[in-house]
Amino acid sequence: MASYHFAAQIVKRSAGRSAVAMAAYRAGDHLTDARNERVADYSGRRGVAHAEVMAPEGSAPWLTDRQTLWNAVEHMEKRKDAQLAREINLALPHELNDQQRLELVRAFVAEQFVARGMVADLAIHRPVAEKGENPLNHHAHIMLTLRQATPAGLRAVKTREWNADSMMVAWRAAWAAHQNDALRAAGHRAVVDHRSLKAQQADARERGDRQAAVRLARAPEIHVGPRARQAALRDRPVRSRPVEVGPRRQRGEGPLPSRRVVEYPRIDRGRRLDWLSELLLGNNTRARADIEKYERQAARLRRKLDHWDRQATFHIEGTVKGAGFRWQRAKAAEEARRARERERQRQAHAAKRAAQVRSLVRELELALVALRGGREAVLARKRQLDGWARSRGRSHDRQDSRQRW
Structure with a gap:
């Protein structure tokens, strides 16, 4: 039976992440990170069924070049705690074949992300039996820009409304609807539910x-x-520590934002x-x-x-x-x-x-x-x-x- 999985995370420089290296790993590509002067070579990686970059119509042509795109993102972000990208992880229905899964992901990405002005770097992975992976674990990684694409490149200001909780709720519901439409069109009775x-x-x-x-x-x-x-x-030991969460910077006038401590050891x-x-x-x-x-x-x-x-x-x-x-x-x-x-x-x-x-x-x-x-x-x-x-x-x-x- 098809299972539902939709997870999102922000790619943060403060966590030691590199958008270029992440894109190379997910796409099974060979990319050079100009900021760190390092080469991320994952061209020999197995299990990458398809990879491509999708950009809004009329945007700068260089945005569809993976290496140029993510190096530009890294160059635009100056802060050491900068947010570089948003990543979406999707479980894909194993009932569909490779072409049907590709069409499903493309349609969803085009409607929900690219149509809103994002550049999407998607990679579809199939399970590798030699690595002991679950044979049903077909999934996709989608890296999204936090800035809107324009004919000149990426906007200087990030699009904050993409961070709204309501947007995430809408994306989760839309992904369930897209999967069910694809399963029904292929003659399968399986359904997924995002709730x-x-x-x-x-x-x-x-x-x-x-x-x-x-x-x-x-x-x-x-x-x-x-x-x-x-x-x-x-077999690394688990170490938990208290972590401060909440806003770090003050926006406009008013009192300083308050932060709280999450006691992870408890x-x-x-x-x-x-x-x-x-x-x-x-x-x-x-x-x-x-x-x-x-x-x-x-x-x-x-x-x-x-x-x-x-x-x-x-x-x-x-x-x-x-x-x-x-x-x-x-x-x-x-x-x-x-x-x-x-x-x-x-x-x-x-x-x-x-x-x-x-x-x-x-x-x-x-x-x-x-x-x-x-x-x-x-x-x-x-x-x-x-x-x-x-x-x-x-x-x-x-x-x-x-x-x-």
Whole structure:
């Protein structure tokens, strides 16, 4: 089943990032970073299915040259804590082929980013089996300029409205709509939803879709990016520290902006890989308990169904015997007629109850199918995490995991 993933981040110089090096890595290209006088050569990288730079119509032609574009961005930003670009990460439907995925990404980028004046450097990655990557993990990286493209190049002032939360909400909804349109056009029944699991479950309950509601009754997973995976693979110790967040500069007149301290040592849960493993463990335990509960309910309902089916087919013979007086025969006939009517009503009631119970059994069976399928997906995801754990030689974690699972 297609899965939804849309994540955005700001590329910051203060984090030691270089827009040129990032673009080279994502596109599998060979670029020279003029600011740092370094060469970023990733031309031998595997898994890059497609890379291109898209710019608004009528903008400067040099904006579509990857090396010129990102060197210009680096040159324009003077501050040591400058924001260089915005990066969007997208999960692509594995149900589509390479050409369909390319058309999907191009259409979305053109409508939502390029049409607003951004330059978009997109790279589509396919999973590399030799590296042990998930064969369904087709995804795209999109690096976006923070300044609007013009016939002369990039504007001197950044476009601040692109940073609005409402813009991010609109982009997330639009990406879901684009994927569903592409899946439907290709003849697939799979759909994606950009909303939270909690919101999707509430909507399913309101629609009376019990199968979807039980499938969505799980804790959301967290994303384990390349930095978190590398930290786990190299078994680096986790160090958390308090971090100040909030505005750094005063805009206009008024009091100085206040900043707050986030106490990460209190809320940190260790390695993200271990955190995700615990979430999957919890989802598996919850699914297993729900499966056992639904199986007990289904067994009780099947016993009731058997009872009502027997009642619906039970027949009482009512005949008039003897040749007594006429009034006696008439009375016996009336009593037989009433007995048959009562029998008919009992059978109708039993048939109605049997139909109701049969519908509940069918609903529970569908819910069980959804739960078992969801649990299989959780187990497959856990096996992938176990593969990462084996790569870092954490045998004691694997043994503990097998005991719990």
